[in-house]
Amino acid sequence: MARVCQITGKRPQVGNNVSHANNKTKRRFYPNLQKKRFYLPEEDKWITLKVSTKAIKTINKHGITAVLKEAKANGNLVL
Known part of the structure; x- marks a missing residue:
């Protein structure tokens, strides 16, 4: 399963490692x-x-009930 929160829909973000020499990976x-x-x-x-x-x-x-209802309305909940 993907690394996604089933309530908020948070996903991995992309960024850079920045070295002391300012190299970016x-x-x-x-x-x-x-x-x-x-x-x-x-x-x-x-x-x-x-x-x-x-x-x-x-x-x-x-409460779990209110949060589940809101997540279903937003389309984030995958059960």
């Missing part, structure tokens, strides 16, 4: 993804999502 900045299980009380089941740490903080703040 391409590199990738990866999002901090974690595999995490969440409990859905409405459906009485557990789901496993690959989410960024920012998404985990958002889920803690707003």
Whole structure:
């Protein structure tokens, strides 16, 4: 599976390694993804999502149900 957050849609970004001599070579900045299980009380089941740490903080703040609804509306959620 790709390195994409299932809630926020964060993806790897491209940038440069810059040496002391100012030589530039391409590199990738990866999002901090974690595999995490969440409990859905409405459906009485557990789901496993690959989410960024920012998404985990958002889920803690707003709740899993509201965040899943918003992610489906944005088209980010892939289950």
